[in-house]
Amino acid sequence: MKPLLKIIRQGVYTSLQDSGRFGYRAIGIPVSGVMDRYSFEMGNKILNNAPNTVCLEIFNGGFEAEALSDHTYVITGADGDFFINDVQLYGWKSFSLCKGDRLKIKGSHNGSIFYVIPQGGVATESILQSRSTYPFARIGEEITQGRTLYGHELEQTQFVRGLMPIHRPRFDYIVQVRIFKGPHFDHFTPASRDRLSHSTFQYTGGNRMGYFFKGEKLNLIENREIISEATQFGTIQVPPNGNPIVLMADAQTVGGYPIIGTVHEDDLFKVAQLRTFNKIQFRLMED
Amino acid sequence: MLQMIDFPSVMWTSERTLRFAFHQEISQQNFLAVNQFNQFIHKIFRNNMIETVPGYFTVTAFLKKRLPIDIAQLESEWREFQLAFNDDISLISRVVRIPVCYDEEFALDMERVMEFTKLSYEEIVSIHTSTPYAVHLIGFLPGFPYLGGLDPRLHVPRLQTPRKQIEASSVGIGGYQTGIYPIESPGGWNIIGRTPYKLFDVTRENPTLLQTGNRVAFYSITKQEFNKINQESV
Known part of the structure; x- marks a missing residue:
């Protein structure tokens, strides 16, 4: 192991993530893992990392770290203002930090989540077969100011590798995502079912557990109690206020609110990368 | 048949x-x-x-x-x-016997439960420990058991305002359900006791004490017994 980075400012909801912790949902442990799988996988490909390498996931910016050794990295995910010391840096292309350099992520423009991926990944302990952090149950390493992140001793790539812009995801102001019908779809009024797939909802905020949306209300035909059942990353729950919540990577394993639908897994990265006040349109898939 | x-x-x-x-x-x-x-x-x-x-x-x-x-x-x-x-x-599903200390130090909402149910402390403890509960599902928190079969005399609505923090291993009643908080967390259930057992520990091979399909039988212990078991399990 070699020391990579010392955290100067940890940023928002910064955590270590891999592709998730599977096999423990029946005992209430969420899957966790990266929110934007596409940016994560592409980032690992750029560096020739193994597919499930551990990365640093950061929301919105406000992040700064000092390099403790020479190492190669890539930043993927949202567009943003990145700097090495005070020199601007570009995403989706590998770059090297030299010992003593300061890496800064100031803010995001399109999209909201960044992946800082070292070549070979971050070295951290595997807990229940995953290296993803789930801070709520104190699983995994928390990223706090002053913490040192370690990596693996590797031959460093000499060439700059990157992903051509046409292959990079676009994070739009309005996104369309495909959804499956949920188990309680028919409990909603015909007007609400129609609104779900024909109106636009605005993202009002959220975190790794869930994203909150606001729009025309989704109402049940009758207010009846729902018996709790399994939920997942992408589940669209509707609490009594009629505003949908999309459960995200740290989704609780079961929920008691009516489930109107589930976002298609290949479209989840679009949801994950929404910025506050961006909009979403759900497109119901025919089966 | x-x-x-x-x-x-x-x-x-x-x-x-x-x-x-x-x-x-x-x-x-x-x-x-x-x-x-x-x-x-x-x-x-x-x-x-x-x-x-x-x-x-x-x-x-x-x-x-x-x-x-x-x-x-x-x-x-x-x-x-x-x-x-x-x-x-x-x-034949596994029955897990779980000791619970119903002492006032842990039973933060016992008075509320007594008032609502019109039962005495002894009656509440005796009813709560009388029958095994089915673990219908685990969720909400890692290792949190949704237990079915709570005696209707002990059905007590959740707190109007949830507590910001409930200690791990607290035993509570929420409406028609009873359960145990596996980790420290916010929650709105009426707390009537605490078990010295750990319900969730990532360092164990089986991180949770309970699994869906188990049955849980509570038995009442004194504070001395609670402290003794607590020390032994450390």
């Missing part, structure tokens, strides 16, 4: 998620059906399965990839499975 359980309804709720649902209710019958069906579904999908989450009346299967589903075929396999299952020892 063998009673066959009907095949549940099936729907894809996501690209690779299959939801099986029995009649929508919380019942002993569903508890047994879900347990049995959960084992069946593991057997059927074997290597194509990531995991399942059994619920009160549902079994949700997370698969590695979408597979064509032949309902008629599954139905007949389900019948065969039940015939073979009937003599199986796994029908």
Whole structure:
């Protein structure tokens, strides 16, 4: 192991993530893992990392770290203002930090989540077969100011590798995502079912557990109690206020609110990368 | 006598998620059906399965990839499975005995529960410890058991304002359910005691004390006993 980075400012909801912790949902442990799988996988490909390498996931910016050794990295995910010391840096292309350099992520423009991926990944302990952090149950390493992140001793790539812009995801102001019908779809009024797939909802905020949306209300035909059942990353729950919540990577394993639908897994990265006040349109898939 | 359980309804709720649902209710019958069906579904999908989450009346299967589903075929396999299952020892689910200290130091809402139920402290403890509870599902928090079968005399609505922090291992009543908080967390249940047992510990091979399909029997212990067990388990 070699020391990579010392955290100067940890940023928002910064955590270590891999592709998730599977096999423990029946005992209430969420899957966790990266929110934007596409940016994560592409980032690992750029560096020739193994597919499930551990990365640093950061929301919105406000992040700064000092390099403790020479190492190669890539930043993927949202567009943003990145700097090495005070020199601007570009995403989706590998770059090297030299010992003593300061890496800064100031803010995001399109999209909201960044992946800082070292070549070979971050070295951290595997807990229940995953290296993803789930801070709520104190699983995994928390990223706090002053913490040192370690990596693996590797031959460093000499060439700059990157992903051509046409292959990079676009994070739009309005996104369309495909959804499956949920188990309680028919409990909603015909007007609400129609609104779900024909109106636009605005993202009002959220975190790794869930994203909150606001729009025309989704109402049940009758207010009846729902018996709790399994939920997942992408589940669209509707609490009594009629505003949908999309459960995200740290989704609780079961929920008691009516489930109107589930976002298609290949479209989840679009949801994950929404910025506050961006909009979403759900497109119901025919089966 | 063998009673066959009907095949549940099936729907894809996501690209690779299959939801099986029995009649929508919380019942002993569903508890047994879900347990049995959960084992069946593991057997059927074997290597194509990531995991399942059994619920009160549902079994949700997370698969590695979408597979064509032949309902008629599954139905007949389900019948065969039940015939073979009937003599199986796994029908008798494990009973986990859990000590609970109902001392006032831990029972933050005992007075509220007494007032609401019009029962004495002794009556509440005696009713709460009298019958084993079925672990219908685990969720909300890692290792949090949703226990069914709470005596209706102990049904007490949740707190109007949830507490910001409830200590790990606190035992509570929330409406018609009773349960134990596995980790420190916010919560709105009426707290009536605490167990010296740890319900969740990531360092253990089985991180949770309980699993869906278990039964839980509470027994009352004094504060001295609580402290003794607590020390031993450290």
